[in-house]
Amino acid sequence: MPVNDPVVAEQTPAEDHTIDQCWDRYTEEEHQVWTTLYERQMKVLKGRAAPEHFKGLELLNLNDGGIPNFDRINEKLYKLTGWQVVAVHGLIPNDVFFDHLANRRFVAGRFIRDADKLDYLPEPDIFHDVFGHVPLLTLPTFADYMQAYGEGGYKAIKHDTIENLTRLYWYTVEFGLINTPEGRRIYGAGIVSSQSESRFCLEGRSPNRIHFDLERIMRTDYRYDDFQQTYFVIDSYEELMESTANVDFTPIYERIKNLPDIPAHKVLPTDKVYHEGTQEYARAGGLA
Ligand code: PHE
Ligand code: FE
Structure with a gap:
């Protein structure tokens, strides 16, 4: 539009x-x-x-x-x-x-x-x-992450895996949460600029809050036009940097090509779960 x-x-x-x-x-x-x-x-x-x-x-x-x-x-x-x-x-x-x-x-x-x-x-x-x-x-660490992400984009184009890389952007740069000594906080821009989602993502019973996991995120669907059903949490920007910029995505792209996508609401037995959401918001129809 x-x-x-x-x-x-x-x-x-x-x-x-x-x-x-x-x-x-x-x-x-x-x-x-x-x-x-x-x-x-x-x-x-x-x-x-x-x-x-x-x-x-x-x-x-x-x-x-x-x-x-x-x-x-x-x-x-x-x-x-x-x-x-x-x-x-x-x-x-x-x-x-x-x-x-x-x-x-x-x-x-x-x-x-x-x-x-x-x-x-x-x-x-x-x-x-x-x-x-x-x-x-x-913030130097985050600034480096964003540049590395851009460079990673060229590779994703070659591998035809832009969707997998976009999910990483979505669940970190746009909708990421971070653990701090004072409690869990928002660093994702999509949340920080939204009044209602700022409360929903941290205090809502509905969404899952799960620890960051690169490969899992790259397989996870997301909501484009409504609150997320799952938020992923990092412990530090260094953790984010080390588990992405210092990792070669080529073998991961190859491996996940053969694996099914994970629905946005789903919790897996392998997840490190902080909060398993009720999903009551999404089930009630969300914004619609
Ligand atoms: N290391 C990734 C690759 O090999 C590139 C990347 C860095 C992607 C940081 C996202 C964030 O493709
Ligand atoms: Fe944005």
Whole structure:
């Protein structure tokens, strides 16, 4: 569905699908949507988001009020981890996405959701992309993970296993949880930018919470348009890095090609389970 943003629509994207953010063309109303969402999320994320998320927001001054200017973010972010944020017109092809990540460029939507539909997102917008994803790019281990993921994308294209690799992204970068000394926290951008899922994923009886397991995740289906039925938990970003970047996926891709997919709600005898969900939310029909 094409996004309703005239500043996006009037631009012809570059070959790498980027456009100009044209920061000075955001309206007052658009800035206000950012500020409303920001304040709403900070309330719900207290005691729920990973400390690195708050630290990243602070390091990049994402709380100046209003939609952040990518040039300003990049001055700081580049010095910290060599990453940059670039604007794109909308969803982009996998190979282009992987190439940006492999070169430490995070692609973000320019547009922001409508003020009267704060919880409805036809595509990832600037609030999801920047508030959700960019803070963790200030953390060197996570920054390296994202680049390694992009490089891994080339291999997945060759092996025709993009779906398996995408599930890893989904269950970590988008919907990952992490154990900390203070308790379990959210690091996944898809959750961090969602008011309702922030509570559901940690406190809900319905979803499973299971320890991270690379091969199992690569076989697990997911919900694209509703709360997840299972969340995977890491102990540290180092654990995530060591069990992915330092592992050759080729033999794993070969092996799982012959194994069935695992339904999104299923708990296996081999899982390290923190919470076995009732799945009552999904069974009642979810958002539908
Ligand atoms: N090590 C993976 C491979 O061999 C690449 C990868 C790294 C994928 C980090 C995801 C995250 O394909
Ligand atoms: Fe995202």
